[in-house]
Amino acid sequence: MTRLLYVQGVPIWRNVVALRWIVQIVSAVVVLSTIALFLLNVAREIEARDIPFGFTFLDRAAQIPIGEAVIPYDPSDSYLYGLLVAGLNTIRASVLGVILATAIGILVGVARLSPNWLLSRIALVYIEVFRNIPLIVQLLFWLTIVLTLPKVAEGYVIAESIFINNSGFYMPWFEAQNGFWPWALITAIGVVLAVYAFRGLNRRETETGQQSYPLLAAAVIAIGLSLVALLILRPLAIDIPQVEGRFGRLQGGAQLSGSFLALLVGLVVYTSAFIAEIVRAGIQSVGKGQTEAARSVGLSGMLTLRHVTFPQALRVIIPPLISQFLNLTKNSSLAAAIGYPDLVSVANTMTQIAPAISLFMIVMVSYLSMSLLYSLIGNLYNRMIRFKAA
Amino acid sequence: MAETNGVQAAVDIPADKAEILARPLEERDDIVVCENVHKWFGDFCAVRDVSMRVKRGEVVVIFGPSGSGKSTFIRMINRLEEHQQGRIVIDGIEMTNDVRNLDAIRREVGMVFQQFNLFPHITVLGNITLAPQRVRHMPRSEAEALAMQLLERVGIPEQAQKYPAELSGGQQQRVAIARALAMQPQIMLFDEPTSALDPEMIKEVLDAMRELAATGMTMLCVTHEMGFAREVADRMAFFDEGALVELGPPDQIFNNPQEDRTKLFLDQIL
Numbered sequence: 001m002t003r004l005l006y007v008q009g010v011p012i013w014r015n016v017v018a019l020r021w022i023v024q025i026v027s028a029v030v031v032l033s034t035i036a037l038f039l040l041n042v043a044r045e046i047e048a049r050d051i052p053f054g055f056t057f058l059d060r061a062a063q064i065p066i067g068e069a070v071i072p073y074d075p076s077d078s079y080l081y082g083l084l085v086a087g088l089n090t091i092r093a094s095v096l097g098v099i100l101a102t103a104i105g106i107l108v109g110v111a112r113l114s115p116n117w118l119l120s121r122i123a124l125v126y127i128e129v130f131r132n133i134p135l136i137v138q139l140l141f142w143l144t145i146v147l148t149l150p151k152v153a154e155g156y157v158i159a160e161s162i163f164i165n166n167s168g169f170y171m172p173w174f175e176a177q178n179g180f181w182p183w184a185l186i187t188a189i190g191v192v193l194a195v196y197a198f199r200g201l202n203r204r205e206t207e208t209g210q211q212s213y214p215l216l217a218a219a220v221i222a223i224g225l226s227l228v229a230l231l232i233l234r235p236l237a238i239d240i241p242q243v244e245g246r247f248g249r250l251q252g253g254a255q256l257s258g259s260f261l262a263l264l265v266g267l268v269v270y271t272s273a274f275i276a277e278i279v280r281a282g283i284q285s286v287g288k289g290q291t292e293a294a295r296s297v298g299l300s301g302m303l304t305l306r307h308v309t310f311p312q313a314l315r316v317i318i319p320p321l322i323s324q325f326l327n328l329t330k331n332s333s334l335a336a337a338i339g340y341p342d343l344v345s346v347a348n349t350m351t352q353i354a355p356a357i358s359l360f361m362i363v364m365v366s367y368l369s370m371s372l373l374y375s376l377i378g379n380l381y382n383r384m385i386r387f388k389a390a
Numbered sequence: 391m392a393e394t395n396g397v398q399a400a401v402d403i404p405a406d407k408a409e410i411l412a413r414p415l416e417e418r419d420d421i422v423v424c425e426n427v428h429k430w431f432g433d434f435c436a437v438r439d440v441s442m443r444v445k446r447g448e449v450v451v452i453f454g455p456s457g458s459g460k461s462t463f464i465r466m467i468n469r470l471e472e473h474q475q476g477r478i479v480i481d482g483i484e485m486t487n488d489v490r491n492l493d494a495i496r497r498e499v500g501m502v503f504q505q506f507n508l509f510p511h512i513t514v515l516g517n518i519t520l521a522p523q524r525v526r527h528m529p530r531s532e533a534e535a536l537a538m539q540l541l542e543r544v545g546i547p548e549q550a551q552k553y554p555a556e557l558s559g560g561q562q563q564r565v566a567i568a569r570a571l572a573m574q575p576q577i578m579l580f581d582e583p584t585s586a587l588d589p590e591m592i593k594e595v596l597d598a599m600r601e602l603a604a605t606g607m608t609m610l611c612v613t614h615e616m617g618f619a620r621e622v623a624d625r626m627a628f629f630d631e632g633a634l635v636e637l638g639p640p641d642q643i644f645n646n647p648q649e650d651r652t653k654l655f656l657d658q659i660l
Binding site for chain 2: 206207208209210211287289290292293294295296297298299300303307308311312315
């Protein structure tokens with residue numbers, strides 16, 4: 001009977017393979033039963049205490065105002081549509097934030113390594129100041145700055161088209177006309193052609209050694225085609241903000257609200273300080289010997305950066321960079337504190353009437369999918385550029 | 391020199407080099423001129439008042455205790471270190487702060503490092519073709535043909551498509567030699583090229599260097615391979631505490647050193 005407890009002639013409690021399996025199974029059981037316990041508890045309490053739950057409310061009219069929206073919104077629209085509007089606000093702030101924070105972070109990180117003493121010190125101060133103050137403090141600070149601007153009626157007006165006041169920043173923007181979609185199509189075709197031209201000329205340059213200016217040619221094709229189409233089709237009109245009505249409200253143009261600006265500046269400045277450190281560390285991780293070898297075969301500083309230092313630094317930079325993108329996206333939920341109607345802020349308002357558990361489950365799933373999407377893109381890119389061997 | 395190293399039979403020597411090799415050393419022109427060169431790191435004087443002239447096609451082995459300034463000295467010859475006093479002229483080009491002069495000098499001078507410093511993210515072939523393609527604007531087919539020819543010469547053409555990390559130390563160092571040669575330099579600098587290698591790989595690198603010397607390449611080698619020095623060097627330079635203590639043919643250095651410090655050091659290492 002005891003032979004059953006033997007695997008390959010070794011007692012099960014001394015067999016490495018068996019032990020490995022036992023540990024796996026025990027931990028799986030512990031984890032799964034904890035989760036089950038939690039879920040069952042929640043389900044029981046929801047029923048016992050009559051806590052509202054379910055997703056049927058999503059079709060009903062939300063009846064709450066949302067301060068700003070990328071797509072048209074009215075309080076009579078449904079909860080689901082309201083959440084979509086709020087989600088787009090989150091995406092607007094975080095995508096713009098990621099782009100700006102990356103650009104500024106790279107500049108500051110490279111400046112930090114500059115042999116220019118002053119530039120390097122300025123970058124150092126920037127990094128240390130913005131990295132070490134809590135984000136919520138920075139957001140409230142930027143909001144305060146915006147709120148100290150004059151009122152709408154007394155605000156700054158530049159060239160009768162740009163308005164800056166305590167309700168935000170207003171500037172002329174484009175308005176799509178009839179020919180917009182044909183123009184957009186032509187521009188897209190231009191970009192595709194430019195990419196092909198760039199690749200072709202780049203290949204020609206490496207194959208034949210003749211200077212072929214791929215970047216210049218690509219830019220001329222893409223911009224040229226788009227400009228010509230722009231002149232012929234006239235797809236865009238310029239919409240200038242106008243003062244309207246008794247209270248002097250501003251209408252038209254591009255409107256960036258005060259809280260949006262405060263959120264964007266706060267997120268960008270805070271995250272770019274971290275990105276700058278990541279970029280600095282990445283560049284420094286490439287040994288001095290690499291630069292020396294590149295210089296000694298005659299590569300110039302720019303060529304060394306492009307072909308030797310940067311490709312190697314990128315492998316170190318990408319993973320922590322993606323994690324900063326995730327941080328920025330999640331941190332954008334602090335918008336609730338400064339009155340920007342992002343997903344969390346709007347969902348929180350909705351809980352006054354609609355079931356909170358359902359709403360926050362939706363919010364959590366939304367953030368999770370945004371983050372996973374970023375991770376997926378980042379990992380794919382990382383796999384593309386990893387070392388082929390080693 | 392061709393007579394002293396005794397391995398020239400197997401290699402073909404380009405016509406211009408053959409002409410130079412045909413003349414005795416004394417009648418050739420100076421390709422490297424250093425006059426009263428100094429270099430400090432902070433308060434520490436790394437190179438002290440060094441003057442040296444190297445003839446075209448000459449092989450100079452530089453040796454001395456660690457920290458004697460020998461590496462710093464050859465690194466100044468392609469401006470990886472800046473000299474702070476004195477004058478350096480490479481093949482008629484004055485080493486000034488003029489970027490154009492520095493680029494020209496770096497194209498004249500190839501370098502091989504102790505730690506190989508191959509580019510880990512590109513293949514062996516890519517390592518060799520990068521500079522000819524990007525700096526000399528050589529067509530890819532031509533650059534690759536040149537690279538293959540150089541890999542044949544150092545004996546590892548079959549490794550062309552591999553990445554540096556897949557190669558042994560000795561193979562990596564031979565790729566590094568091929569990479570430096572791809573820019574067709576007039577002068578080659580070797581900074582302790584065999585010090586990071588396992589003993590069984592030292593010979594293959596020294597063989598590649600011997601072959602290179604036989605083709606009339608001007609070489610400055612920092613190395614402690616005294617067998618190689620005795621066999622290949624035209625002159626040997628002994629550095630100590632940043633100064634050039636003694637400079638002379640191997641025969642003089644090994645059998646009749648003029649300076650006590652040279653004798654003392656050789657007694658320690660031989």
